[in-house]
Amino acid sequence: MTSDGRAPWRFSMHGGHASESSAHGQSTLRALLDRAVALGLEAYGLSQHAPVSDARFLYDDEREAGLDLDGRMAQFEAYAAASAEAVHAYAGRIEVLRGLEAEVVPPSGYVVDTQRLRARFQLDYVVGSVHWVDDHPIDVSPERFAEAVADLGGLAALLVRYYRQLAEMVDALRPEVVGHFDLPRLFSQGHGAHEDGAVRAARRDALAVIGQRGALLEVNTAGIRKGLGSPYPAAEVVAEGRDLGVAFTLSDDSHHVDHVGAGLAEARAHLVSAGVASVWRLHRSEHGAIERLEVAL
Helix, strand or coil: CCCCCCCCCCCECCCCCCCCCCCCCCCCHHHHHHHHHHCCCCEEEEEEECCCCCHHHCCHHHHHCCCCHHHHHHHHHHHHHHHHHHHHHCCCCCEEEEEEEECCCCCCCHHHHHHHHHHHHCCCEEEECCCEECCEECCCCHHHHHHHHHHHCCHHHHHHHHHHHHHHHHHHHCCCEECCCCHHHHHCCCCHHHHCHHHHHHHHHHHHHHHHHCCEEEEECHHHHCCCCCCECCHHHHHHHHHCCCEEEEECCCCCHHHCCCCHHHHHHHHHHCCCCEEEEEEECCCCCEEEEEEEC
C-alpha cells in the first residue's frame, strides 16, 4: 500500500471501450474514467478497438448499428480526440494512457493498418488481441463459435490455429500488451481439446514468443464476469508463462462502469497463487516517453 492507502497494483491496461466509440460499449468514456478515479485506481489504459480496413470483418453489432468502414473510422477519430483530452483533464487524479486494441484482420494488412493508426493519432501503446480465427469471429456467440469449429475441422484444430495466429501477431506487431490469451475458453471451457498435445505445444510456443518479444501478458478479469470462474488466462497458463519468463499486467476490459476495477483483487490472487510476485504497467515519464513500471503484488 502507498502512504494514502492505495494499492499500486490496482490499475487496468486494457479497457475503456466506451459507448461513443464502440457498438458494444455501454458507458461513456467520462463515466468509465470517473469510476476509475472513484475506486482509487493508479492508472487506466484506454484501448479502443481499431477500425478495420475490410468490410468483411465488421462485427454483427456494428452492421446492426448501421456502421460501415467510414463510420468506424469516425468513431475512432472521436475516441482519439477524447482520450487525448482525458490525459490532461484527469491529470493528478489518475494516469490515463491512450492505446488501441488491434485485430488480426485483414490478415494481409492489419500490421500496417495498426502502425498507421498509432502514428496518426500519437497513441501510447497497442493491445494485440485475436478475435478472429481466419474468417470466423470466435467470441460473438456460441453459434458463431460452433461454425468456426466445424469449418476448421474440430476444436483442437481451431485452438492450434488460434495460438499460432496469436504468436504470429506478437512477432509481427510487437504489441506492448497481449489481450485475453486463452479467449476460446469462452465457449469451450472444460473441453478436453484444450489438453490435446498439439494445442498445448502451440499454446506454449505463443507464450514463448510473448516472453521473447517482451510483451506484457494481461490477466483479464472479463473471464470472471463471463462465468469462467477465473480471469483469462487460466491458472495453468499463468504458471507456464511464469516459467517461460513472461511478464504480466492487469486489465478489466471494461465496456460498462460496473466493469471498471471489477475482479482486480481476484486477478491479483490468481497470479499470487501461481507464484507470480509482481506485475507491470505502462507509465508516462515526465518527458512523455512510455515506460514500464514494475509493481509488487
